[in-house]
Amino acid sequence: MTHLEEDLTSALQRRAGEAVVEPDLQAILSGANVIGMPAESPLSRRRGTQLVIAAVAAALVGIAGLSWTAVGRTSNIDASSTPTTPVGSTSFTGSSALSPVTPQAIPIDFPNDVPKPDISEVHYMTDDMAPVGWEFVDQGSGPTESVERCTQYASSFGPDWTRTKKTDEAPEVLYAQVLTNGVWEVGIYCVNDGGYLVQVTRAALNPATCNSNGSQDVVVPDVIGRPLSEAITALQQAGLRVIETGTPPNDPTGQQAVVRAQEPPAGVRVPLGACVGFRTEVPN
Amino acid sequence: MRSTLGPSVADEPDRPPGSGVSRDLEFTDFYRAEHDAQVRRAFLLVGSNEAANDVVQDAMAAVYQRWHTIDAPGPYLNRAVLNGCRDVARKRNAEQTLVRRLRPTSPSTPEDTLLDVVARLPFNQRAAIVLRFYAGMTEREIAAALDTSTGSIGPWIKRALTTMSREFR
Numbered sequence: 001m002t003h004l005e006e007d008l009t010s011a012l013q014r015r016a017g018e019a020v021v022e023p024d025l026q027a028i029l030s031g032a033n034v035i036g037m038p039a040e041s042p043l044s045r046r047r048g049t050q051l052v053i054a055a056v057a058a059a060l061v062g063i064a065g066l067s068w069t070a071v072g073r074t075s076n077i078d079a080s081s082t083p084t085t086p087v088g089s090t091s092f093t094g095s096s097a098l099s100p101v102t103p104q105a106i107p108i109d110f111p112n113d114v115p116k117p118d119i120s121e122v123h124y125m126t127d128d129m130a131p132v133g134w135e136f137v138d139q140g141s142g143p144t145e146s147v148e149r150c151t152q153y154a155s156s157f158g159p160d161w162t163r164t165k166k167t168d169e170a171p172e173v174l175y176a177q178v179l180t181n182g183v184w185e186v187g188i189y190c191v192n193d194g195g196y197l198v199q200v201t202r203a204a205l206n207p208a209t210c211n212s213n214g215s216q217d218v219v220v221p222d223v224i225g226r227p228l229s230e231a232i233t234a235l236q237q238a239g240l241r242v243i244e245t246g247t248p249p250n251d252p253t254g255q256q257a258v259v260r261a262q263e264p265p266a267g268v269r270v271p272l273g274a275c276v277g278f279r280t281e282v283p284n
Numbered sequence: 285m286r287s288t289l290g291p292s293v294a295d296e297p298d299r300p301p302g303s304g305v306s307r308d309l310e311f312t313d314f315y316r317a318e319h320d321a322q323v324r325r326a327f328l329l330v331g332s333n334e335a336a337n338d339v340v341q342d343a344m345a346a347v348y349q350r351w352h353t354i355d356a357p358g359p360y361l362n363r364a365v366l367n368g369c370r371d372v373a374r375k376r377n378a379e380q381t382l383v384r385r386l387r388p389t390s391p392s393t394p395e396d397t398l399l400d401v402v403a404r405l406p407f408n409q410r411a412a413i414v415l416r417f418y419a420g421m422t423e424r425e426i427a428a429a430l431d432t433s434t435g436s437i438g439p440w441i442k443r444a445l446t447t448m449s450r451e452f453r
Contacts, residue, residue: 004445005445008448015399016325019324019327019336021324022323028315028344261418264324277321279420
């Protein structure tokens with residue numbers, strides 16, 4: 001990056017921080033913001049991978065053998081606070097490695113007043129709880145298949161990906177829960193040779209659930225140009241959560257990765273616990 | 285991979301046709317994940333808070349209307365916002381040129397000078413610069429957002445940087 005490009009990035013970040021953001025979601029949901037549509041959708045409709053939450057949750061709960069409970073815990077998926085046995089769930093018995101799981105047919109007692117959205121995507125996260133990749137769950141796939149996918153993912157990210165967690169620190173846990181705002185969260189923790197993966201719905205990553213400790217504001221630090229690991233540390237020290245895209249933190253190539261862009265920009269005040277997204281690149 | 289930057293956390297999934305409640309929940313997630321970043325980006329392109337918020341709100345409404353018929357709402361939103369910004373910029377260009385002629389101002393800092401030059405770039409060059417150096421998007425992603433070929437982006441960025449260098453001399 002040249003000096004001019006660095007100055008430009010910095011200037012744009014500063015100017016972007018001056019924007020006054022005025023969201024008005026209700027106007028759209030209520031139809032008050034009806035406007036002419038773009039002439040043509042740029043993207044064709046694709047069908048296929050669809051999964052109904054009830055089917056997934058039923059299967060998950062069936063395997064986990066958990067008795068469903070509605071809990072007030074908002075999504076709080078970080079390495080320090082994720083319980084080895086999440087609220088409203090039960091850990092697997094038997095081997096803590098990725099051994100076959102025997103499904104148990106336990107019906108789910110879904111609360112009637114909670115809508116059951118579809119799950120069409122999952123996020124896989126490292127033990128640092130930064131997303132490293134994601135894919136869709138095919139219609140009809142069950143938790144057994146998900147566990148297999150966890151295994152594949154863990155393998156594909158190599159030993160670095162799994163090195164920090166010991167098996168006994170992260171036992172296999174399968175859980176599902178209802179958040180207080182009616183958003184579903186379904187997850188699987190899979191142990192693979194000392195590491196684990198977390199599978200969550202997108203709802204768990206939205207800003208509303210990121211702002212779980214929103215009583216206090218913090219200033220977003222400037223992490224542009226900083227190495228990936230350093231950026232993560234800086235944001236965590238500021239009390240923020242990281243949504244990283246680009247290079248997985250524990251990927252070997254991630255050691256050279258630097259932050260190319262961040263959102264929100266540096267200097268903006270956000271609630272403690274808010275999520276900060278950034279993109280990384282490995283310099284040539 | 286997703287984020288609130290560029291093609292992001294809500295881009296790629298298939299959208300199952302769900303109930304109205306399901307649609308609203310999904311869209312609410314999407315809106316919260318994308319809105320603020322899009323407004324900041326639009327602000328850099330149009331230079332006005334009001335216009336940036338309006339453009340993004342209209343684009344979001346367009347996405348909501350087509351939630352179950354568009355495959356990747358993130359890129360769709362990117363394009364809708366950029367098209368909106370282009371329209372606003374077109375109207376504002378004439379006004380701003382006139383204002384500059386009537387009331388010339390000198391930027392106070394080098395950063396302001398830089399941003400002033402960015403604001404005067406042709407829209408495509410400005411958008412390429414903002415998407416590259418603010419949003420960190422790749423040339424391919426920028427090309428998709430601007431509905432042009434990838435080969436156009438490099439020259440646009442180069443030309444814009446050349447203009448900026450020249451102004452700084």
